[in-house]
Amino acid sequence: xxxxxxxxxxxxxxxxxxxxxxxxxxxxxxxxxxxxxxxxxxxxxxxxxxxxxxxxxxxxxxxxxxxxxxxxxxxxxxxxxxxxxxxxxxxxxxxxxxxxxxxxxxxxxxxxxxxxxxxxxxxxxxxxxxxxxxxxxxxxxxxxxxxxxxxxxxxxxxxxxxxxxxxxxxxxxxxxxxxxxxxxxxxxxxxxxxxxxxxxxxxxxxxxxxxxxxxxxxxxxxxxxxxxxxxxxxxxxxxxxxxxxxxxxxxxxxxxxxxxxxxxxxxxxxxxxxxxxxxxxxxxxxxxxxxxxxxxxxxxxxxxxxxxxxxxxxxxxxxxxxxxxxxxxxxxxxxxxxxxxxxxxxxxxxxxxxxxxxxxxxxxxxxxxxxxxxxxxxxxxxxxxxxxxxxxxxxxxxxxxxxxxxxxxxxxxxxxxxxxxxxxxxxxxxxxxxxxxxxxxxxxxxx
Amino acid sequence: xxxxxxxxxxxxxxxxxxxxxxxxxxxxxxxxxxxxxxxxxxxxxxxxxxxxxxxxxxxxxxxxxxxxxxxxxxxxxxxxxxxxxxxxxxxxxxxxxxxxxxxxxxxxxxxxxxxxxxxxxxxxxxxxxxxxxxxxxxxxxxxxxxxxxxxxxxxxxxxxxxxxxxxxxxxxxxxxxxxxxxxxxxxxxxxxxxxxxxxxxxxxxxxxxxxxxxxxxxxxxxxxxxxxxxxxxxxxxxxxxxxxxxxxxxxxxxxxxxxxxxxxxxxxxxxxxxxxxxxxxxxxxxxxxxxxxxxxxxxxxxxxxxxxxxxxxxxxxxxxxxxxxxxxxxxxxxxxxxxxxxxxxxxxxxxxxxxxxxxxxxxxxxxxxxxxxxxxxxxxxxxxxxxxxxxxxxxxxxxxxxxxxxxxxxxxxxxxxxxxxxxxxxxxxx
Numbered sequence: 001x002x003x004x005x006x007x008x009x010x011x012x013x014x015x016x017x018x019x020x021x022x023x024x025x026x027x028x029x030x031x032x033x034x035x036x037x038x039x040x041x042x043x044x045x046x047x048x049x050x051x052x053x054x055x056x057x058x059x060x061x062x063x064x065x066x067x068x069x070x071x072x073x074x075x076x077x078x079x080x081x082x083x084x085x086x087x088x089x090x091x092x093x094x095x096x097x098x099x100x101x102x103x104x105x106x107x108x109x110x111x112x113x114x115x116x117x118x119x120x121x122x123x124x125x126x127x128x129x130x131x132x133x134x135x136x137x138x139x140x141x142x143x144x145x146x147x148x149x150x151x152x153x154x155x156x157x158x159x160x161x162x163x164x165x166x167x168x169x170x171x172x173x174x175x176x177x178x179x180x181x182x183x184x185x186x187x188x189x190x191x192x193x194x195x196x197x198x199x200x201x202x203x204x205x206x207x208x209x210x211x212x213x214x215x216x217x218x219x220x221x222x223x224x225x226x227x228x229x230x231x232x233x234x235x236x237x238x239x240x241x242x243x244x245x246x247x248x249x250x251x252x253x254x255x256x257x258x259x260x261x262x263x264x265x266x267x268x269x270x271x272x273x274x275x276x277x278x279x280x281x282x283x284x285x286x287x288x289x290x291x292x293x294x295x296x297x298x299x300x301x302x303x304x305x306x307x308x309x310x311x312x313x314x315x316x317x318x319x320x321x322x323x324x325x326x327x328x329x330x331x332x333x334x335x336x337x338x339x340x341x342x343x344x345x346x347x348x349x350x351x352x353x354x355x356x357x358x359x360x361x362x363x364x365x366x367x368x369x370x371x372x373x374x375x376x377x378x379x380x381x382x383x384x385x386x387x388x389x390x391x392x393x394x395x396x397x398x399x400x401x402x403x404x405x406x407x408x409x410x411x412x413x414x415x416x417x418x419x420x421x422x423x424x425x426x427x428x429x430x431x432x433x434x435x436x437x438x439x440x441x442x443x444x445x446x447x
Numbered sequence: 448x449x450x451x452x453x454x455x456x457x458x459x460x461x462x463x464x465x466x467x468x469x470x471x472x473x474x475x476x477x478x479x480x481x482x483x484x485x486x487x488x489x490x491x492x493x494x495x496x497x498x499x500x501x502x503x504x505x506x507x508x509x510x511x512x513x514x515x516x517x518x519x520x521x522x523x524x525x526x527x528x529x530x531x532x533x534x535x536x537x538x539x540x541x542x543x544x545x546x547x548x549x550x551x552x553x554x555x556x557x558x559x560x561x562x563x564x565x566x567x568x569x570x571x572x573x574x575x576x577x578x579x580x581x582x583x584x585x586x587x588x589x590x591x592x593x594x595x596x597x598x599x600x601x602x603x604x605x606x607x608x609x610x611x612x613x614x615x616x617x618x619x620x621x622x623x624x625x626x627x628x629x630x631x632x633x634x635x636x637x638x639x640x641x642x643x644x645x646x647x648x649x650x651x652x653x654x655x656x657x658x659x660x661x662x663x664x665x666x667x668x669x670x671x672x673x674x675x676x677x678x679x680x681x682x683x684x685x686x687x688x689x690x691x692x693x694x695x696x697x698x699x700x701x702x703x704x705x706x707x708x709x710x711x712x713x714x715x716x717x718x719x720x721x722x723x724x725x726x727x728x729x730x731x732x733x734x735x736x737x738x739x740x741x742x743x744x745x746x747x748x749x750x751x752x753x754x755x756x757x758x759x760x761x762x763x764x765x766x767x768x769x770x771x772x773x774x775x776x777x778x779x780x781x782x783x784x785x786x787x788x789x790x791x792x793x794x795x796x797x798x799x800x801x802x803x804x805x806x807x808x809x810x811x812x813x814x815x816x817x818x819x820x821x822x823x824x825x826x827x828x829x830x831x832x833x834x835x836x837x838x839x840x841x842x843x844x845x846x847x848x849x850x851x852x853x854x855x856x857x858x859x860x861x862x863x864x865x866x867x868x869x870x871x872x873x874x875x876x877x
Binding site for chain 2 (some may be wrong): 029031032047048050051058059061062063066067068074080082084085088089098100101102104132134136137172173212
């Protein structure tokens, strides 16, 4: 998975002592199916399980009561019908561009000031922790969210002008009263391949990476979040704010928050006391997603392979790779991470892989701040986005956005938005000549 | 009362953190409730395009497979559905017959009423075809290993295909039942079932919610698979190295649109239906992730080069299959196939291999072939209304229906036929 020439350049090899290179976890597919392939070497029963999980990930859920009892229980409040709705072809979502356009692959997290149970965000008393625009027949959806944009210009060295857009959100048709004093954080769908490897990075390894000295005043810290399965606090690894401790909870949380599907981890419907019709609506069983179904979905997402890099010998790409490290991007977007033990999926244990992320929280500045705390993450902090596979994003999804809210329409815009701990690296990027910037972007395109 | 009425209330709110004052409340939109069984790749693209073209409407999709959609539309008030849009001719036909649809009354200029023998519009005007999908063979040329590319259904009975054909189980995989009837119509009851018996003997069976035909064929695990075209065409459009063969005896499965009699917003339902049939809507069908066949012939000129044009093929006789006349027998045929070829597939398959080997060795095994190729039901018996009524409720996707007495009888009779074949084959081997 990691080219030897890259490893050769990494003095940090000592940290992978005992770790194998994760060669079976990549797929040499540069096409639109590149995010949708299983690991090589799955056994026949594992393949069956993978495909069962895939069916569930693509399943449009059914309003209860229904004959399709294995896939019923949508809502009562929800955002979209299927997991794949926000992760088309397992890729990333986008933000609405035009006035009045619905959020097809994006949602708004909600909370009010304060700390909720187990230290997480405090849900809004009437609307909960996520704005669900849709309701099943007979249950009013929570309302409509609109996105509008304001633009500013940034001039790069050499005179290139980048237009940056910033979203604002407004609500209408609110069905459960006003949304006063609410904290809002927008999220577009994230790519879902390679999540087994991210899941397998140990808390100790996260702490070790956080404690490493880094240049430019870059810090990085581990979010401490609630592990619902274990019933205790744990290191956060997944999600834009690293607010999820593991893949299983990430899936169960999205099933409940986005689709209104209960599971063994989250057994209560997503209705607040103010949402009477929601509380009285029929459900699809207890829970609606069975433990076996959750197992299959977890297996599927844990075993989606990572696209191999392309054009790695292209001189421009190699120049861009050197620049990426040279201007400081790799302080957070780490090209080498190792997994720990993974009793559930042993093949994921002790692997070295290249997510181009440290999975840690970093202050990215006021420009990207959502001002909404999420466990230990403050309103300016975000988990370093894994960049693996990002060069295929615009091939796989014909319309994609970057950063948590899809404001960046291109990778160039996304880089320029970086602030806070990333400000020194961003400033060096802005100061690069056009040819060097093109090389760095070519490197990102090769991921 | 439906949700759309409630949503007309405009209660503007202000979110403190990311809100830009002053807040401009959006104009309320009328909800159009669409009942469908299309996957997200189709739904999301039509949703986005329709709402951009008709900003006064907002779509609410309710997803149900056809076997679940029919009772939903038979309930009092029809659950507030404004438009039904799905690939299930049997449900549309049943709803129209029971007075649960209203006349579609759309502008149909440029939309033919037939494709070959297949009707594309209800003669009484209650529903109309919105897209088509054709049946045929997914082929991985790199995995054929010297086998010929099949051109028509009888080619799949070739012993060299033993264990090398992916076959979606008709009673369990929604799109598959019409494949049975295409062959039965073209070759007749007896010869048609004989062909299916031999193809089933060669096949590896695929169940619902498992691997797709395209997974098996693209990976090279199996070189050939029976499929509906859009799965394969979409895979090809996305770079998967497979091909699709439309057999000489083809058939299409039409999808339709209709307005329920009790639709609370029939104007909105019609606006959506008209959009689906419009040039803009029909062009969406050509998206690499969809790849269905438009019903508006003029649109084909705008689709990618090489896009299959069923109107051209129909003029050459490729679509003599009449889906309407086959419709009432689909579920029965699928159930028969299940009991005779699927329930004891390993045994069935092993006997065909022994038979092929014996024939290749020049043994006299015509009796064994007759036994293996037979099904325990005559065409006349299959036409009995009482028998068909037993299977009437089994629609696309209704996989887990309990097995009844009739089916147990079929399975036992098939076992007896296999026993007869086994005796003959054992005799000639001795």
